[in-house]
Amino acid sequence: MTWRAGPQEGSTKGIIRSPYDQEARTGKKRETTWLGYKVHLTETCGLPDDGAHPHLIVQVQTTVAPIQDIDMTTSIQAGLAKAHLIPDEQIVDTGYVNADLLVSSQAHGMKLLGPTMPDTSWQAKAGKGFDVGSFSIDWVRGQATCPQGHTSARLSQAGERMEMVFATATCADCPVRRDCTRSVTTGRVLHLRPQGAHEALQARRQEQETSAFRQAYQARAGIEGTISQAVRAQGLRRSRYDGLQKTQIQHVATAVAINLVRIDAMLTSTPRGKTRQSHFMRLALHPIWYTQGVA
Structure with missing residues (x-):
């Protein structure tokens, strides 16, 4: 008798790990491993960061955990096109970029802005x-x-x-x-x-080796704040329901809640929170020099 991991659906869909949620799968990204799903958020980032133009989430897509980011780029772009939300530039991380997508993105009238994997030869x-x-x-x-x-x-x-x-x-x-x-x-x-x-x-x-590219790519840093807000304030990493479809509804509801919070902050002139800095970091950024004579 030998143990097996569980029923196998396919090489891209993973192995069923839980009898309670048969759509949940095991995902791994670098050192992080989890059981469940993966969410892809798209938000506006080209408007002035002056408090009067909040960055809003305009699309949410939920997949099983093993689906790679690169497999979602085309689907995300198709969703934006269907909603008539095609941007001039779509800023993504390396996981969403390859040579073919750089070309196909132009068919949607957008520039896929993100660093590619380096030549590993x-x-x-x-x-x-x-x-x-x-x-x-x-x-x-x-x-x-x-x-x-x-x-x-x-x-x-x-x-x-x-x-x-x-x-x-x-x-x-x-x-x-x-x-x-x-x-x-x-x-x-x-x-x-x-x-x-x-x-x-x-x-x-x-x-991507130029300073102009790095400066343009800095706009993507805002999505990290969105992910942090969704995880820390809205509990995005904890699925309240079983199944892909219900989890997708939760993710959409979370995005709506974030948008409402940001719109309220705009209407009430509430300033955006700043990135927390440790005491050591504040000391490093603002050093104080002492001069003392010793007899």
Whole structure:
């Protein structure tokens, strides 16, 4: 006899963990593990932060816990489009961004603003200029040119993915071969996305290193305050009901409550709360220097 974790519904839907709520699933994000659901909140953030324009939650989507954030970007955008709430920019964290979504977001007339995952290839980590972004791509001819000026010899394509392969003889005689490829039998092989996705990804990786991008992205910090308000003041992390549908209703009601609190604060000119600082942090930000003579 062997123990099993529980009935399996599917690789993306997880395992049933509770006999009381058969829709609840186990989720994990970095070091945090929980049983239940996940909520995605969208709020306004482009209005002046002067107290007369409260940031309001305009969309709430609830999923089972194992659903990844990246799988929800398209659904969130479709919901905004259906409600005629398409923004000029949708500011999200890295979990909601990939190359294809950077392109597809433009179909909704919005810019998906968020940092992408860095290139994890060993060439990129070495920082010597031989990652995919360092190659010049001629999409018409189907050729790539490396930083040393050599062109690829062969193109193969399967579906939307393509490979540009450099000749073995070309790479064998290259003085910087060890910084470009570790293969001893073939030349460098580039694995590429479709042109639009490739160019969008490379452009974002360069853009996110600029001060202008970092300044624009700071607007997203407000959503962390919204999450804190929902968790600490409204008990968002504790589901009062069983089942995905009822939990979604609770999440929507919580968002409505937050909006009412913010509208009331605007009407009564109640200032927004400030981030709490520890005594040590206040001392670090406002140092006091003493000068004392010793005889």
